[in-house]
Each structure stands twice: as C-alpha cells, then as structure tokens.
Amino acid sequence: MSETSSAFSAEDFDYDFWKDADKRAGWDDLEPGEVVESKPVTITADIIQRYARSIGDMNPLYFDEEYAKTTRFGGLISPPSIHALFLFACTTHDHFMRTPGTVNMGQNWWIQHPVRPGDTITLTARCLDKVIRKGNTFAIHDNVFRNQHDTVVCSGRGWTMRPY
Amino acid sequence: MTAEFSYADIAVGHSFDGVKVDVTREMIKEFAMASFDNNPLHWDDDFIAETTFANGKKFDTVIGHGLMTYSFMVRTMTDWLWPDNGNHRRLETRFRSPVYPGDTIQVRVEVQDKRETRKGKWLVCGLTVTNQRGEIVSTGDALAEILN
Numbered sequence: 360m361s362e363t364s365s366a367f368s369a370e371d372f373d374y375d376f377w378k379d380a381d382k383r384a385g386w387d388d389l390e391p392g393e394v395v396e397s398k399p400v401t402i403t404a405d406i407i408q409r410y411a412r413s414i415g416d417m418n419p420l421y422f423d424e425e426y427a428k429t430t431r432f433g434g435l436i437s438p439p440s441i442h443a444l445f446l447f448a449c450t451t452h453d454h455f456m457r458t459p460g461t462v463n464m465g466q467n468w469w470i471q472h473p474v475r476p477g478d479t480i481t482l483t484a485r486c487l488d489k490v491i492r493k494g495n496t497f498a499i500h501d502n503v504f505r506n507q508h509d510t511v512v513c514s515g516r517g518w519t520m521r522p523y
Numbered sequence: 524m525t526a527e528f529s530y531a532d533i534a535v536g537h538s539f540d541g542v543k544v545d546v547t548r549e550m551i552k553e554f555a556m557a558s559f560d561n562n563p564l565h566w567d568d569d570f571i572a573e574t575t576f577a578n579g580k581k582f583d584t585v586i587g588h589g590l591m592t593y594s595f596m597v598r599t600m601t602d603w604l605w606p607d608n609g610n611h612r613r614l615e616t617r618f619r620s621p622v623y624p625g626d627t628i629q630v631r632v633e634v635q636d637k638r639e640t641r642k643g644k645w646l647v648c649g650l651t652v653t654n655q656r657g658e659i660v661s662t663g664d665a666l667a668e669i670l671n
Contacts, residue, residue: 410557465589465617494577
C-alpha cells in the first residue's frame, strides 16, 4: 500500500469480473486474518457525484461547493455509504469480492469521518472468518478505510455467500 | 428540509417513511457502474438462469445490489439528519430477500431507544425496507448522533 495514487476514474477500472476469475481465492483458499492486497485511490468529486446520482441523492452537500462551505462541514463531502465503491476501487482484480455469483448477505459500517473530494483512501482488508450454514459457504470479511492523514474514515464487516 | 431539532425533541417511538424507489434494470446497472460492482448477478440473465444455491434456491431475475439497498437506507438517514444537527454514524443490515427490477421498495425508520454517553447523544433506530408485496427485503440497526 505504499504506491502513490493519482485521481481515480472509471476508465481505470476493469468491469469484466469474468476475466481471470479462476485466479481468485475460492472459499477453501481464503485465509482468515491475513490482510489481502489493496491499493490507494484518490477520490474525486466526479466519482462521489456519480455514486450519489446512482442512488438518486442530489443533496447539495455532495454537489454545491458554495453551499457546502456555509455548512458545518465547511466544504463538499460524500454520502456516508461511499464505502460501497471503495471496496472495489481499492482492491485488485483478483480480490474475492469480484467472484461472479458472490451474494451480499449483510453489512455493518461505522462512520468516523466524512470522505471529501481529493482524499486518498487506503484499505486494510481481510477475510476474518469462514462459515458453512445450510449447505452454503460464507465468508466474513472486515475492511478499514483510512485517508491520507492515516485517520480511519470508516470501518465495517460484511457477510458474503460464496459461489465456490 | 425540516427545522432544526434537538435531542430532547425526539421521542422513542418516533417513526417515518424514508426513501421510496421504483427499482429498474437501468438503475441497477447505473449503480453497478458507479459503485464498481459489476457482478453478473446484477445484469446477466443467462448467469442467473444457471445459478442454483446449495439450498436449491434460485433468483427469479437479475437482482439489485445489497449495497444499493444499503445506500437507500443511509440516504434516508442523511435526508433526515444532515439538514438538522445530526450525523449518521452506523448501520448494520441483513439483506433478507432479493430486490428485483420492477419492485418498489420503501425504507421506514423507527427511533427505538435514546442514550446519552459521556460525550454524545444517540438515537438507536430500527430500519425496515419492504417491497410492494409487503415483504421485508432488508432490516437494519442504525445509530444517529445528535449534536445538540
């Protein structure tokens, strides 16, 4: 996670989750507790606003700099659920969350600080536990996101059902 | 945008309807692109048709992202809290049933408890998301921090 980061854009992202799918860890390969590879990304207003629009959220705190400056936030911020995209933006293409058929069962997230345009976000990600229930395999993973000041912005845990 | 409220103004049992959304394939695709989660569960009908889980269950069609539903739940909290003196601080969800294109989903919030800690004032909120058939697609526990 020491590499430098330039502004992240959708053009940088490989949306083909089938590519190299066989190189991703299956349930058997996941090693609970081991930190997996990730990469820092510098988040832009464009990325934040694209995400906000996709959930129909046109709050001026995310779009109107002049307005945002007059609020207690002092400038543009992002929706607290912005971590939804960091998990994919900050991981490599062989991360197991991209395995086709991965089903999200539930999530919990603590929000410590707002993420702002220009922040460089780093991820510490690991599978924490593995479960078999009613014949299905599950992974529990935890993720901690920090900004360029090494301050935790949010941390959370998720359950996914694994396709294999 | 409502008038500013204070911690004392909010009673346990206060509840309200939040975000209501008609879910479409286009919306799910837009979320896939914006959130960088382009799993074929969200756009590939052939993949859905050939995918069966160990319990024998299958999805009817492509499904909305769990984190899309999660995002609508958080949006309900920020629509409520940002204009006033509150911050959304935590949400824990269980995604209980799939969300399909054509569904209309509705978020509802109920303040279930209040708690003052040494340094904060908190509202413990229960969230439910139901579809047009009255089925619960997601439940959640949230914490709102009230600043005055």
